[in-house]
Amino acid sequence: MIAIIDYDAGNLASVERAVSYLGFECIVTNNIKTIDSSERIIFPGVGAAGAAMDSLKRLKLDSVIKQAVVDGKPMLGICLGTQIIMEYSEENETPCFKIIDGFVKAFPPDIKSKDGNRLKIPHMGWNSLENIKKHPVLSDLHEDDEFYFVHGYYPHPNDSEHILGTTDYGISFASIIGFNNIIATQFHPEKSGRPGLSLLKNFCTWNYR
Amino acid sequence: MLSKRIIPCLDVREGRTTKGIRFENNVDIGDPVEMARLYYEAGADELVFYDITASHEKRNIMIDVVRRVAETIFIPFSVGGGIREVDDMRNVLLAGAEKVSVNSAAVKNHEIISQGAEIFGSQCIVLGMDVKYVGKSVKIPSGYEIVINGGRKYMGIDALKWAVEAQKLGAGEICLNSIDADGTQDGYELKLTSLISENVSIPVIASGGAGKPEHLCEVLTKGKADAALIASMVHYGTYTVSEIKTYLDSYGVKVRKSW
Numbered sequence: 001m002i003a004i005i006d007y008d009a010g011n012l013a014s015v016e017r018a019v020s021y022l023g024f025e026c027i028v029t030n031n032i033k034t035i036d037s038s039e040r041i042i043f044p045g046v047g048a049a050g051a052a053m054d055s056l057k058r059l060k061l062d063s064v065i066k067q068a069v070v071d072g073k074p075m076l077g078i079c080l081g082t083q084i085i086m087e088y089s090e091e092n093e094t095p096c097f098k099i100i101d102g103f104v105k106a107f108p109p110d111i112k113s114k115d116g117n118r119l120k121i122p123h124m125g126w127n128s129l130e131n132i133k134k135h136p137v138l139s140d141l142h143e144d145d146e147f148y149f150v151h152g153y154y155p156h157p158n159d160s161e162h163i164l165g166t167t168d169y170g171i172s173f174a175s176i177i178g179f180n181n182i183i184a185t186q187f188h189p190e191k192s193g194r195p196g197l198s199l200l201k202n203f204c205t206w207n208y209r
Numbered sequence: 210m211l212s213k214r215i216i217p218c219l220d221v222r223e224g225r226t227t228k229g230i231r232f233e234n235n236v237d238i239g240d241p242v243e244m245a246r247l248y249y250e251a252g253a254d255e256l257v258f259y260d261i262t263a264s265h266e267k268r269n270i271m272i273d274v275v276r277r278v279a280e281t282i283f284i285p286f287s288v289g290g291g292i293r294e295v296d297d298m299r300n301v302l303l304a305g306a307e308k309v310s311v312n313s314a315a316v317k318n319h320e321i322i323s324q325g326a327e328i329f330g331s332q333c334i335v336l337g338m339d340v341k342y343v344g345k346s347v348k349i350p351s352g353y354e355i356v357i358n359g360g361r362k363y364m365g366i367d368a369l370k371w372a373v374e375a376q377k378l379g380a381g382e383i384c385l386n387s388i389d390a391d392g393t394q395d396g397y398e399l400k401l402t403s404l405i406s407e408n409v410s411i412p413v414i415a416s417g418g419a420g421k422p423e424h425l426c427e428v429l430t431k432g433k434a435d436a437a438l439i440a441s442m443v444h445y446g447t448y449t450v451s452e453i454k455t456y457l458d459s460y461g462v463k464v465r466k467s468w
């Protein structure tokens with residue numbers, strides 16, 4: 001069973017629908033026992049970091065997630081879920097999980113593309129990946145594949161070993177991060193068509209140990 | 210680099226896709242769920258659904274359509290038409306839409322944008338604008354006026370002023386429809402599109418007038434649009450999404466080529 005962590009952060013049904021469509025059993029839950037006994041965890045989220053951390057603490061989910069990381073349970077972070085596993089987010093000046101060292105930064109307001117055009121914030125739409133590292137969850141990606149992003153902040157790990165892929169939006173930022181049993185994407189695989197579904201499927205069958 | 214989005218738009222009335230010109234003479238063109246699946250498979254980057262069901266009592270039909278679309282396609286889609294209050298937004302978002310689009314109700318009650326943005330996040334809230342060129346005046350300095358009720362009612366509001374205001378209120382995106390160009394297939398309103406796009410920091414989807422791939426190329430370059438809405442040119446099989454993207458790619462417009 002895959003536990004999709006429910007912490008009042010946006011509509012989690014789209015992740016559930018995609019995982020079910022792929023034929024895997026999953027449950028959207030904030031029940032500590034259910035999460036504890038799950039085989040793997042998806043940690044999604046849309047919204048602001050401050051409110052999300054408040055909910056996670058109120059629901060006492062922070063310790064169960066940290067424990068899952070220590071236990072070696074495969075965990076997939078998505079969007080806000082990816083930002084929250086960092087140390088600290090500039091959004092609402094929020095201390096986060098510190099599973100991966102580094103900060104979550106805001107895109108600079110005057111960001112420009114290489115050809116000098118002003119870029120809009122949030123970064124919304126389809127974008128590609130570069131510098132993809134070898135990883136079982138990322139094994140089916142093609143060079144031309146693009147993924148759906150919606151965000152104004154991005155993760156910035158201290159250790160480049162934790163960056164599994166990057167994306168260019170005026171600056172090059174870490175769009176996939178992870179180590180050991182953790183993998184986390186800034187984009188939404190559940191909204192990214194075929195390549196997104198294949199990434200999700202690979203996560204659902206990833207045998208970390 | 211970010212791709213420009215190509216977005217087929219489906220008008221849905223009582224559970225069926227329809228198409229009319231300037232909001233009139235609608236004909237049935239198919240099942241919205243099946244059409245959504247075909248466009249998803251054909252490489253559409255996003256979809257837009259407008260519920261043009263006249264009767265409020267029959268709105269549950271649309272919610273069921275949204276639910277079935279969400280189970281079928283795995284790209285973002287927005288739903289608009291008849292969104293009057295926060296509860297209407299909640300219903301379509303819970304049914305599985307990524308975004309909700311609000312138009313007339315926001316003109317009458319600005320708060321719906323800020324309330325929606327606060328509860329669901331700005332990324333969910335699309336401001337739909339129907340705009341007509343009326344000539345520059347003291348009241349309408351840009352020359353473009355907001356209209357509602359399918360272009361029948363002039364609101365005395367300047368389109369540019371409203372776009373900037375809506376962004377401040379928390380709209381995450383603008384879907385900009387030119388009533389003058391809508392249904393003509395003669396090309397988008399480029400001046401209007403670039404005017405709005407250059408003066409807001411949120412993405413602008415150009416709508417109304419697409420008939421040929423050249424039109425998309427123009428609006429995504431000269432028109433400075435972030436995305437282009439299409440309807441007739443793909444609904445009747447004149448072009449495929451893939452053909453449009455190949456054309457755009459050949460002119461150096463960045464589009465998503467793998468799906």
